[in-house]
Amino acid sequence: MQPIVVSDTQQAVNGTKYYLCGNYFQADGARLHRDVWAFHNGPIPRGKDWHIHHVDHDRANNNGGNLELITASE
Numbered sequence: 001m002q003p004i005v006v007s008d009t010q011q012a013v014n015g016t017k018y019y020l021c022g023n024y025f026q027a028d029g030a031r032l033h034r035d036v037w038a039f040h041n042g043p044i045p046r047g048k049d050w051h052i053h054h055v056d057h058d059r060a061n062n063n064g065g066n067l068e069l070i071t072a073s074e
Contacts, residue, residue, distance in 0.1 A: 001039045003032060003062045011062060023059055033062045040064040048072075 003011040009020040011032060018025035018032040025032035034044065037052045044050050049072035056066055 001036060002064065003036065005060075008060075011060075020060075025060075025062065033059070033067055036062050036064055037067045037069065040067075041069070044069065 003013050011018050018027045053070045
């Protein structure tokens with residue numbers, strides 16, 4: 001699962017369109033980077049304040065290899 005960049009404000013995955021809303025691409029309240037990470041790695045753990053970090057700091061780059069799970073303190 002890798003997002004398709006449709007435009008600067010839209011990306012699509014498996015027929016779902018995610019739109020840029022604030023700083024992140026979202027569809028019905030779901031954030032694209034979290035959905036992509038979970039698809040490749042499984043559910044985001046509960047219990048801690050986990051974040052999905054864009055390694056290259058480009059929030060438009062939602063490819064699985066650019067995302068990592070970190071704690072809020074990291």
